[in-house]
Amino acid sequence: MKKRLFIRILISYCAVILLVAAIVAVLFSRQIRLIETKQIEEGLLHTARLVSLHPFDEIRSNIRLLAQEAGARVTIIDAGGGVLADSRVDVSQMEIHLNRPEVEEARLRGSGKSVRRSSTLRDDEMYVALAVRNDKGIKGYVRMSRSLREVEDSVQRMYGFLYRTIGFALLPTLLLALVFTRKIFQPIREIRDYTQAIRRGDLSGTLLVKASDELGQLAEAINYLVEEYREKILLAHQEKGKLEAALASMVEGVVVLDSQGRIESSNRGIESILDRRSSEIHGRSILEAFMSADLQRALERFRRERKPVLEEIRLSGKQPNIVDVNISDIQGLPAGEEKTLLVFHDVTRLKKLEQMRTDFVANVTHEIRTPLTAIIGFLQTLLAGALDDRETARKFLRTIAGNAERLSRLVDDLLTLSSIELNETNLKLEPLSVDALIRTVLPMVESSAAEKKIALDTIISGAVPGILADRDRAVQVLMNVLHNAVKFTPEEGRVTLFCREDGAKDWVVLQVEDTGIGIPSQDIPRLGERFYRVDKARSRELGGTGLGLSIVKHLMASHGGKMEIASILGKGTTVSLFFKRA
Template sequence: MHKFRSRLTLIFILLIGSSVLIAGLFMAQVLRDSHIDALKTNMLRELRIILVTMDWNRAGTEAEQVAYFTNQTNRLRDSADARVTYIRSDGKVLGDSDHDPEDMENHLQRKEIIEAQQTGVFGTDIRFSSTVQRNMLYVVVPVKDGSQTRGYLRLAMSLEEVEASIKRVWYVLLFGLIAVFLIAALISYRIAWGITRPIEMITKVARQITNMDYKARVTVRKKDEIGQLGQALNRMADSLQVQMNRILEDESRLKSVLDNMISGVMMIDRESKIVLLNRSAEDILGFSVQELLGKKFDEAKQQFEFTQLIQECIDMREHIRDEMIFYYPSERILEINLSPISLQEDEWAGVLIVLHDITAVRRLERMRSEFVANVSHELKTPIAAVKGFAETLLAGAMDDKETAKSFLQIIFDESERLNRLIGDILELSKIESKRIPLQFSPVHVHAFITNCLHVLASEAKKKSIELDMQVEEDLYIEADEDRLRQILINLLSNGINYTPEGGRVRVKVEAAFPGSEGSENERIRMIITDTGIGIPKKDLPRIFERFYRVDKARSRSSGGTGLGLSIVKHLVELHKGTVRVESEVGLGTKFIIELPVIQY
């Protein structure tokens, strides 16, 4: 912009200077011409006066004429203050005030003589005189005798004075031009500043807008064309700021949606490069954005089948849906949807890939199938027993009272077992669907444990099993008392059932302070231990599954439904707690439950 201002100032200076210089040249030329015209007029007047006051038709020999006319021209020189020359009609110089006529060449072809011949009045010329070595003004009038031209009388005057005057004019013009240039420079710079400063500000603001600073504005002080340009730029910046804010908001929303989507989203452009990858896609594929973004899909470290599927979509340009097992970073089942992208009808833009992790869905489907199969099996066993013994009674066993009584007892026990099984299934279904609202209230732990042990005392006494508790007196917890009792009785019943006669089942409750097991608030820890048969290590991860039994024959003989521990796990989680198990075969089992003291 400084260069532009300098150029603009220079243009103004050149325009003004050129105008002044042209005007000076014109003035000097006009002054010179007018001065010369005045000299011509005066010289012509003097020539006419000389013609009428003297006799120029002198007869005699040529030598006599030369002497006579030379004498006359010398005499006239002082009065005319000019060089006087008399030229015969044939061009011979007969007299000259400044030079010997004999040494002078013929003047018939001189411009002023030719002009006088042609006009018959006078002739003029300005030229450098080789005789006197200066610029001269020549004025000639013809000397006539009647209608016959006898010769020509010429006055010649030096132009030194004219040239000196013109030189003085040039000096004045030069100094004036310098002054004008200085004044023009100041005025031009001021004008250029006034023009370029607003443009410079507008350019600066435009550059800031180009650099995405949409808050930049032009300060408009005038309402001229530049002011209108500044206002237009401000309106454009306002519009751009609104649009960019809207774009940024939409981009932020889209980024938030993509980052928080459970499904993985991946986009491949027309050059087969990966251009988009959300956080879920990173987790699913096991690679970060930095590792995959900008790479071609067939060069990225991806499963071969997945790469083939992408290539198939690019070749066919049709939607493809498929399921595939991925083994990295962990084994999982993915539902893959590939959709071709077109910006216009025939313009291919790439492929959009959506990855759904359906491992949990398939596992739930498998668990549902296993659950139905297990329920069917568990229901079928008591029903088959009831049906079989009923048929036996109907076939005649009713006549034997002892046998009939034994069979009826079996039918009763199996129906009770069937009733318990159906009740546990319904209970588990309600718990899993979270249709059981928990009623939280303060529970005095010592009294609560004492009551639970009292309920099971008779059952433990049958097997001579010792029930023991170790609980602090002033320990309280906020919980649903009925559900907490269901948890504890289930675990105590299991301990009694799987502990041989003469064994021991103990309940210990202690405080677990913040920081224990990653807890955020104060918790209590319930530990239920027994001296039973124990659980093999291979079975420990699955004991909380529905219908899972370590020893199926013994579980059925004990009257268990296989749903107790699953119910325990769900009820503990509803209390925002955790449950885990430790066991060694032949030494016993330990269930450890941690629950928050206060429910939030």
């Protein structure tokens, strides 16, 4: 591009120089031709006047001498146009000359001229005719002619001189043209290099062009545009950064589809919903990425109606999710660049909480209604007359008292669980001896274990350090676990309490292992939910509220620990309590 532009400018200079030289040559040749022709005409006319002063007979006898002295051809013509004498040609071979333009003009005006090609001499000649008069009128004509070859020779000499002059002047002229071309092209090259750098994304620096002409004004305009461009790019980067930060911090999943229906971009929220990296779904269709026919139908409905669509979708996968998806257009884009925005709000937890709330209300209602029904029924029976039978009344009152105690335990457990979940339980964490904790809890379950002839064993591995716990809550946790172990272990079974240290993670682990009925593997993940029982009939028969393990789970979490359950159906269950080391 550089060479082509430079050569074009240089050739333009050379063309202008050559064109000027050609115009000068044409004008000069024309002017020289006119001057030379005029001089020849005036000379011939002057010579013709001098010759006409002599008698025709004298002219005829001395015509060659006159022609030699005049340096021209001399022709004597009579009044009728006949040639009387000619200095070059035999008159017998010449025709009548009355119709010659110069003779006709001389007959009318006294003198005439003409430039034409001579049919006799085969050459371009200038003819001048002069009418010779006497008393009776025109006596004849004296015609002088001269070849115009010398005019052409003068023009050719002028051309030779001009060519030599142009030849001598061409080299310095070309050097000047080269210098001026380089001077003109230098700012153009700087502008080109600067704009190419901008095209590559390099916006640093400023265009410096030392010129006050249009190129300098162009450079100032480019600098102004680049500065505006820098500000807009900076603003765009800032806005993009804000948008990316907002999208990254959003819990909701965001997906943008291009005009072809392919996933163009997404945020981190969608990764947690799909449990896949964003790069794995980019470039795919919605159906390929989400594998959901319901979502595809919602998208097709949006494309038909071109109205925002809000729909609840169930997504299958490793962890099935329920999401509210909002599908809408992205506004403000150029024509032909339609993009679609899908915003996914994961409502799985809300749905679970709603289900838990529903189950909780149903379970609480059922748990309260059962003892209340018994209490009301026995009271009504007593009021109806059974009170008079002391033995029956005593039996009914014991049943009423047992159901009242069951209601009281249920209310106490609900209040405890609610207090823990609302963080209203103030734990007084302190170093606590494991031996002291065990000695405090074991007597509380020994009587119930003795009734079922269940052996209670304690195995402590080495010197176990203390735990960081609230004394009363730690007692409550261990007692609930031991109570469940005794309750669900058949007669003559065994409940063993292990204590060990997990030095790798600074845990002190209390394990309660029983030889009870065990728990099916599919039910283990749900243990710790409110009112969840593996065997509801047996649990109610044994007086359980279904809240014991839920309280244990939440209390362990409040201590910064955890509860783990392992079980083999028909062989027994192991509950592990992880306390922080003191």
